[in-house]
Amino acid sequence: MRVIETHISYILLTGEFAYKIKKPLNLGFLDFSSLDKRLHACREEVRLNRRLAPAIYLDVVPITGSPADPHMDGAGEAFEYAVKMRQFPPDATLDRLDAQGGMTARQVETIAATLARFHLQDCAIAPADSVWGSPEAVWQPVAQNFLQIAARLTDAGDRQQLDALQRWSEAEHARLAPLMAARKREGFIRECHGDLHLGNLAWVDDQLLVFDCLEFNPDLRWIDIQSEAAFTWMDLLQRGHADWAWLFLNVWLEMTGDHAGLTLLRYYAVYRALVRAKVAVLRAGQTEGPDHDAALAEARTLLELAATLTRPLPLRLDITHGLSGSGKTMVSHEWMQTPGAIRLRSDIERKRLAGLDALARSGSAVGQSLYASDATRHTYEHLARLSGALLRAGWPVIVDATFTARWQRDLLRETARTHQAVFRILDFQVPVATLRERILQRARSGNDASEANLAVLQHQLDTQDVLAADEQAEVVGIET
16 A cells, blocks of 8 residues: 655555545644544545546545554444545656656646636536625635745745735735626636646546545635636646646637636736645645755745746737638647737637637628628627737737738737737738638538638638738738
8 A cells, every 4th residue: 555645634545446534734724623624524525526526536434443453434433534536546647747748738728628618517606695706705815825934934035025925915906806806796706626736637548637626625615717727827837838838728718718807817826826835835844854945945936936927928919810721820829828828719709709619610601690791890899809908917919810801900900009019910821722722621620610611711812901011010921
């Protein structure tokens, strides 16, 4: 049998099953100090995790006998309880897979898609009369982080950095409190996973396994979905995967459509980095020698990441310009990861406005229904509004659309000017024969949001406004 110890539990690996036993601790943000409290936490852990991993979380079992001669799921009075799980390979967790260089972009996209579906379909919405998600409730664990970290830092430089982060967090919370209250009213406070980092994700039998929901404190679980996404985003950044962090965020946003919540993401990401820093300093206090030093070094790395997240990003607004099949989506997919931006796709937002899924087929003919002139204007105005909101929130933006009409480009150019962002036109010039071939291939695959066919391409060729001389200074030529 193998035993894994965390800062709050022991996990016994037996081969077929794993048993998780909670430590009798009271750390303020969790209280396992009595047997009844540990039993309740075990039951909650099974209930919550069955939403995402029903085949893994089996039951809560008593531990009987005595500490010297324990019996798992035996007869008699229980002196402890354990969560019984079907065991999976411990080296399959994504933090270990990443450390071995085995993670891929496909896995990151799967995490984002799984999380988006979970948030949209499986997370209960907090009751309107609950305190969860209120500005006061949001601030409580943030403030607690600072108290608990400060009590365990002895280096003056570390304390100075923590104090600066606290001042920033206090100012941001005051600024964002009205939005937090609005998010609660609008139903974005949900019973989430609560602890979604790579260590609580695994890749088993070529599928994603999400486990170890946060069961010990409902205040930390009933949260804004942006707070949940911020943890995974921050975790990828911490591990040196800025490109995958942007990929994760964009896939999640395309599915949820929660661009309005991005104003909160940086605040929540700083909070999440400090959660991890708190765990690291707690671990440092429980260890000695090299393990202590490693935990303290991790805490300092997380403090520095939190400080980095408080700094504004250079603002830019890039738009694509090219006919259907020219490779705009492929290239914007790369650019949204490096150097990084929030991507808006007209193909997805047009359907979202119509209440359709990204891969749904509207059956609209050229120039009709979703693609009528008034619907097209509505779509581009929506893209301009979204871009402006994202720029105001401090995010660089790339808009993936054809932009074949001059008024469409002027609309986004004015959005960039209003928000003092650098504006560029990514120009895709591809032979017509190649465009036709790509459109036919895309139609056969059936896995893209675009509905463009050869008739749409011909309409674009017949009606496009070529880039004018006064636009050339903004043009970046792209070859695909």
